[in-house]
Amino acid sequence: MLNRRKLVLFVVLLPGLLVAEQIHLKEGSVLEGTILQQSRTSIQIRTVDGVKTISKDDIRRIDYGKEAKAEQQRKEAERIKEAEKQKEAERAKERERQEELKRETEAKAEEKRAEEQEQRQKLEEAKKTQPVRPEESRLWWIEPTFSTGRGEYRSHLETVYRRYQTGLQILYRDDVYGTYSPEARWNYADGSHRNISLRAGWQDWIIELESKRHRASADFVQYLSTQPHIAGSDTVFDDLFFARVDGIQELSSTARAGYLFYKGKGLNLTAYLGVRTLAGDATFHYAGQSRSLYPDGSEAFDTYLPVPSTISLYGEGPEATFEATRVLGRITISVRVSIFSHDVRSSILEAFIRNDSVSNTFLATGRKDQFTLNGFDFSLRLSYKSVFDIELFLSYSMSRSRGELKKVREIFSLFYSEAFDEWSTFPLDRALISKDLSANVDRYFSGGSDQTIHAGISRRFWF
Missing domain, CATH: 2.40.128 (Lipocalin)
Incomplete structure (x- = not known):
């Protein structure tokens, strides 16, 4: 009679066990079941032998079921996608900053070129209006001394x-x-x-x-x-x-x-x-x-x-x-x-x-x-x-x-x-x-x- 009950319970839990999580303990044993809840220090899992609470310090690895894995993978994909999106936004922002910096640099260079051109024009105009320096004329000179x-x-x-x-x-x-x-x-x-x-x-x-x-x-x-x-x-x-x-x-x-x-x-x-x-x-x-x-x-x-x-x-x-x-x-x-x-x-x-x-x-x-x-x-x-x-x-x-x-x-x-x-x-x-x-x-x-x-x-x- 007891064996029949266990068999019935196994049949009922079999679909769940097929997608159950596996907790690999550090001493080498493996617990299969459904994780009910977990905290920062422990995990509560329901197995065929009942509900058990396992300290996270004794766990080596956890293998999640298909749905959990799928959900986890979906969340991980969303996280990765969001991270990529955020990185792309940062890259776009950096490109915009670099382009703005380039525009400012080019504007300053153009302004400097304009100032230099203006100075050259002023010097040319000054040379036209002022007498030529004697040292550059190479003409005759005389120098009396007393x-x-x-x-x-x-x-x-x-x-x-x-x-x-x-x-x-x-x-x-x-x-x-x-x-x-x-x-x-x-x-x-x-x-x-x-x-x-x-x-x-x-x-x-x-x-x-x-x-x-x-x-x-x-x-x-x-x-x-x-x-x-x-x-x-x-x-x-x-x-x-x-x-x-x-x-x-x-x-x-x-x-x-x-x-x-x-x-x-x-x-x-x-x-x-x-x-x-x-x-x-x-x-x-x-x-x-x-x-x-x-x-x-x-x-x-x-x-x-x-x-x-x-x-x-x-x-x-x-x-x-x-x-x-x-x-x-x-x-x-x-x-x-x-x-x-x-x-x-x-x-x-x-x-x-x-x-x-x-x-x-x-x-x-x-x-x-x-x-x-x-x-x-x-x-x-x-x-x-x-x-x-x-x-x-x-x-x-x-x-x-x-x-x-x-x-x-x-x-x-x-x-x-x-x-x-x-x-x-x-x-x-x-x-x-x-x-x-x-x-x-x-x-x-x-x-x-x-x-x-x-x-x-x-x-x-x-x-």
């Missing part, structure tokens, strides 16, 4: 005088006079230095005319000791002169042609070749006293009265110059180095009157030399371009030279005694000529020099 300065200065005329005084020691033959005269250094005062130049250029070619003038005055003390070589005479004449040199003037003029052989970013290099001349003259006056020491020990003093004496020189020769210029906005730095060689001719006439309280004696001696003068110039200039393209600048310059005596062209002496009312001259055949000079006098000597600071102004005009 500067004045102060500093250390030693004239080439001083060199001529010192060479003359050294030559007095061998001017007279041993059977006439023996003379000793140390070099006298000039003390300069009231010096002024002025530079004027005019430059003109076309493209990379430059022509320059420059004039440097030095003016000064000086004084010096000169000692001269002379003893005649006369048999039975031991008289010694000691002379101490004070001399004032007035109106020292030296003018150096140069004509140069240059080529701008390198142009970089703000850096220009130029080479010049030119011809330089040097001219100078000065007047000096002696004032002093002469002491005559006689063999018996007695002595006599005479006074010298001032008479104008003159020194002059003139020379010319080639010059080579290199210039580097660096432009930094409105500031320009220039460095220039020159080397030169002059063939110089000099002349000196020394005159004075000796008064012995009884009568006057006039004495004049002179000499003309020929020598070469080699040297260099260096200058560093810092300029600032102000309004109207006017350049204000400061410059430091220095010059050094060295000479070599080539020839004594003429030596002369003139003597007049008021007491005897007679004139006498030193015979030219007794004068020392150049072939004798080389054996008695050092042919090489230091020339003139200067070291000055200049302030000046310049302006370039374009045509």
